[in-house]
Amino acid sequence: MRNSEPGSPVSSIGGGVPAADAPITRLLESMRPELLRFAHWLARDRSIAEDIVQEALLRAWRSRDALKDPGAARPWLLTIVRREHARLYERKRLELVSLDEALETQASPGFPEPGGELFALRDAIMRLPIQYREPLILQVVGGFSTEEIARELALSATAVLTRLFRARNKLRVICGLTAAPDAAAPESLS
Amino acid sequence: MSCDEARLLIGADPLATTPALEEHLATCAACARFRDEMRSLDADIRRALERPPDIARLRSAGPPAWRQWALAASVALASFAVLAVWLLRPSDTLAHEVVAHVQEEPRSWLATQHVSAQGIAQALRGAGVALDVTSDRIRYAQSCWLRGHYVPHLVIQTARGPVTVLILRHEQVRARRTFHEAGMNGIIVPAEHGSIALLARGAGDLDDLAGQMQHQVHWLPDAP
Numbered sequence: 001m002r003n004s005e006p007g008s009p010v011s012s013i014g015g016g017v018p019a020a021d022a023p024i025t026r027l028l029e030s031m032r033p034e035l036l037r038f039a040h041w042l043a044r045d046r047s048i049a050e051d052i053v054q055e056a057l058l059r060a061w062r063s064r065d066a067l068k069d070p071g072a073a074r075p076w077l078l079t080i081v082r083r084e085h086a087r088l089y090e091r092k093r094l095e096l097v098s099l100d101e102a103l104e105t106q107a108s109p110g111f112p113e114p115g116g117e118l119f120a121l122r123d124a125i126m127r128l129p130i131q132y133r134e135p136l137i138l139q140v141v142g143g144f145s146t147e148e149i150a151r152e153l154a155l156s157a158t159a160v161l162t163r164l165f166r167a168r169n170k171l172r173v174i175c176g177l178t179a180a181p182d183a184a185a186p187e188s189l190s
Numbered sequence: 191m192s193c194d195e196a197r198l199l200i201g202a203d204p205l206a207t208t209p210a211l212e213e214h215l216a217t218c219a220a221c222a223r224f225r226d227e228m229r230s231l232d233a234d235i236r237r238a239l240e241r242p243p244d245i246a247r248l249r250s251a252g253p254p255a256w257r258q259w260a261l262a263a264s265v266a267l268a269s270f271a272v273l274a275v276w277l278l279r280p281s282d283t284l285a286h287e288v289v290a291h292v293q294e295e296p297r298s299w300l301a302t303q304h305v306s307a308q309g310i311a312q313a314l315r316g317a318g319v320a321l322d323v324t325s326d327r328i329r330y331a332q333s334c335w336l337r338g339h340y341v342p343h344l345v346i347q348t349a350r351g352p353v354t355v356l357i358l359r360h361e362q363v364r365a366r367r368t369f370h371e372a373g374m375n376g377i378i379v380p381a382e383h384g385s386i387a388l389l390a391r392g393a394g395d396l397d398d399l400a401g402q403m404q405h406q407v408h409w410l411p412d413a414p
Contacts, residue, residue, distance in 0.1 A: 033338040040242035046333075049242075050316060099252060121238045139203065140232075141239050146202065165201035171235060177227055180197050 024064050027073055028057050034074075041137045044126055052088060056081040057163065067108050078142045079152060082134075124174040132167035135160055141144045196221045204228035241335050267351065284337075284361055285369040285376060288387045291336050291343070292354050294371060298345050299352055299391065301329040312344045318359050318383075322406035337361065346399065353399055357407055359384040366400075383409040 032053060039049035039056075060067075060080050067076055125133065135153065138144040146164075150157045168183065173179050199211055204225060215222045238381040282336045292298070304326045305313075313331035314321065317340060317392040329352060330345035336356070344355045358378075363385045369376045386403050388396045 036340075037239075037242045041239060044243060046242070118238055120232065121234055123242060125235070125238060126243050134371065136235075140236055159197055161202040164203065165198050168201050168204075168235070172231060174226070175231055175234065175268070177231070180201060180224065181194075 021064075022141070023070075024067070027070060028060060028077075031073065032057070032078050035077055038078055038137065038141050039081050039085060041125070041141060042082065043088075050087065051083060052084045055088075056084045059084065075142070075144065075148070078138075078144075082138065082142075083151060120174055121171060124171050128167055128170060132163050132170065133140065135163045136167040139164060193218060193221055195379040197224055200225045200228050204232040209382070252276055273310070275338045281350075284358075285367070285378060285387075286371065287337060288356055288376065288378070288389065289369070289371045289374060290336060291356070292389055293375065295332070295334075295343070298330040298332070298343065298354065301345060301352075304328060305331040310344075313344065316340050317342050317357060320408040320410060348399060350395065351392075353396065354387075355399075355403060356387040356389075357381075357384070357403075359386060359409070361385050379404065381407065381409070 009185045035053045035056065036049055039052040043049045043052060056077065060077055067073060081167055125136070128136065135149050138152065139146075144152065146157050146160050149155075150160045153160065155163075165180075169179050169182065191210045193214075196214045196218070199206065199208070200221070215225060233292045259302055275346045284298045309329060310321065310331045315333060317333065319342065321336045321345065323344075327346050327348075328344055329347050330343070332343045334343040334356075335341075336358070337360070339360045341359070342355075342357045344357075346351045346355055361378075361384055363378050363380050366377060366379045369378075374389045374391055375396065376387060377400055378385050378387045382406055386400065388400050388403070388406065390396055
């Protein structure tokens with residue numbers, strides 16, 4: 001998805017770059033790879049991730065005055081990306097990627113991929129249901145605290161702890177460890 | 191703090207700690223072991239998430255059986271070659287990462303069918319480049335994650351065999367440089383925007399193709 005908002009300074013969005021906006025333009029561009037990786041893990045589809053990041057950068061550019069502290073740009077942008085991801089699914093109810101079909105080929109003997117354990121772990125993360133994958137990605141890739149994730153997902157802190165625990169517990173099994181007993185409290189909305 | 195509470199906290203964030211948790215772990219070997227395991231797992235999770243997922247690669251079919259043996263032999267030879275040149279590995283990080291990336295995709299060398307125009311377009315997507323190369327010469331085309339960006343990874347058939355080409359918009363080099371690693375010869379040449387890396391297995395005249403690529407790669411102004 002390409003946007004051609006006149007006067008926008010983000011080069012991939014199009015338009016000229018007023019000198020005063022050069023710093024924020026550079027900042028947005030420098031964050032793009034990380035935002036794309038974050039969106040890709042959330043959406044599990046590169047095309048969708050690119051659309052999400054494009055929309056997110058456009059939103060960020062439009063509301064650039066809200067960013068008072070450039071040091072806070074990273075969580076600000078990651079939050080915009082996450083919300084754009086949620087909004088995209090709410091708005092379009094996108095066709096889901098058939099992950100089972102996509103991953104079947106992995107079982108083919110001789111399929112080249114180094115680091116078998118890591119490969120299995122990456123698959124397992126992709127297979128996690130969104131309610132477990134999303135907080136895990138927010139925490140590990142985004143660097144969000146439990147409280148920040150709770151605020152972002154409108155959950156209680158206990159519910160976030162539970163989801164993170166369950167996400168890692170599922171991944172434990174993939175790595176050949178015994179699943180820990182799930183004594184987590186039932187989740188509750190904040 | 192009970193064991194259940196401790197494990198919930200550890201499982202949710204293996205790196206986090208609180209005085210109450212440390213107090214519990216000091217007297218509970220099972221939970222201490224659980225934390226060690228979870229911290230190790232967490233390190234793997236972080237490594238796993240360093241790159242975007244590879245669903246597109248997973249969608250592609252695996253090689254036919256005879257190629258699996260060829261592939262295994264190639265991997266074994268490549269591994270031996272890596273060992274052999276380990277002491278002579280280049281200090282050039284970019285070249286090293288280019289070689290490492292190509293080693294991760296050994297089947298790229300085995301492709302014999304030309305890539306469709308659609309496949310090439312997908313490989314170029316988001317890279318900010320267009321190509322003049324005729325598609326019948328391109329035997330492999332993927333968009334690959336390298337050094338924080340998606341880059342087109344092509345294998346082009348030449349009279350002297352296949353040559354891997356990586357179009358590196360975000361990597362600047364001042365001058366042509368050569369490298370030899372893992373049984374591959376390579377060069378990285380500066381381009382209008384960024385650089386182009388070319389690799390061949392064994393001997394090969396890469397400069398000729400490099401010169402062609404410098405003319406046939408068009409750098410689009412509207413690039414991510």
